[in-house]
Amino acid sequence: MSSTTLAVLHGVRLASVAGTETLAARCGLTADELEAVLSECLERGWVRRTEGHLAGWSLTRSGRVEGERLLAAQLDAAGCREEVEAVYGEFLPLNTEALAVCTDWQVVLRDGEPLPNDHTDEAHDRQVLQRLGHLHDRAVPLLDRVAGLLDRFGGYEPRLRTALEHTLAGRTEWFTRPTIDSYHNVWFELHEDLLATLGRRRSDEAPGRGARAPRPPALLEERR
Numbered sequence: 001m002s003s004t005t006l007a008v009l010h011g012v013r014l015a016s017v018a019g020t021e022t023l024a025a026r027c028g029l030t031a032d033e034l035e036a037v038l039s040e041c042l043e044r045g046w047v048r049r050t051e052g053h054l055a056g057w058s059l060t061r062s063g064r065v066e067g068e069r070l071l072a073a074q075l076d077a078a079g080c081r082e083e084v085e086a087v088y089g090e091f092l093p094l095n096t097e098a099l100a101v102c103t104d105w106q107v108v109l110r111d112g113e114p115l116p117n118d119h120t121d122e123a124h125d126r127q128v129l130q131r132l133g134h135l136h137d138r139a140v141p142l143l144d145r146v147a148g149l150l151d152r153f154g155g156y157e158p159r160l161r162t163a164l165e166h167t168l169a170g171r172t173e174w175f176t177r178p179t180i181d182s183y184h185n186v187w188f189e190l191h192e193d194l195l196a197t198l199g200r201r202r203s204d205e206a207p208g209r210g211a212r213a214p215r216p217p218a219l220l221e222e223r224r
Contacts, residue, residue: 006067009041011023019056075150092205
């Protein structure tokens with residue numbers, strides 16, 4: 001199977017539900033090129049097309065399996081499995097911290113009760129944003145390392161930096177909004193990319209090492 005097929009399957013996985021234009025841009029393909037690959041993937045039962053409010057392309061179970069098979073072959077051909085495993089191990093504590101920072105932006109405790117953050121406590125919000133900046137600074141060397149191993153990881157640091165710059169400039173929707181390339185969305189995608197590359201599941205992650213613990217309803221909604 002071609003590298004283009006891998007790019008499309010992986011792009012659909014990371015987007016969860018991918019619009020055609022977005023997917024073409026992500027994969028660096030023309031509309032005709034993308035249509036040809038999607039037609040083949042559809043014929044093989046690897047993708048499905050959904051209509052309605054969340055219209056777009058998504059993976060089937062067999063498409064997810066095929067994507068992971070192709071990613072594993074790519075990783076083994078690059079000869080860097082151990083190095084990516086090491087990056088993933090160092091990523092997990094940062095991921096736990098990222099989830100906590102995002103949660104603390106959206107939720108505050110008042111009299112021990114978690115409530116949606118109305119952002120009237122400027123000191124609290126300022127402290128959370130400082131934590132986000134420190135987290136990003138510590139993540140950059142790790143992002144540089146994995147980008148040096150597999151080219152497709154090279155886009156994460158610029159996207160995260162852009163979201164951070166917007167957020168710190170007062171456009172705080174770039175912190176956690178689910179409909180844009182927010183810091184939380186890009187970080188979530190980075191996590192999913194590492195998992196897919198190594199053939200792992202979020203459910204495999206031990207509590208406290210990146211797994212998502214139960215949260216009050218006000219907290220971040222899962223993309224999947």
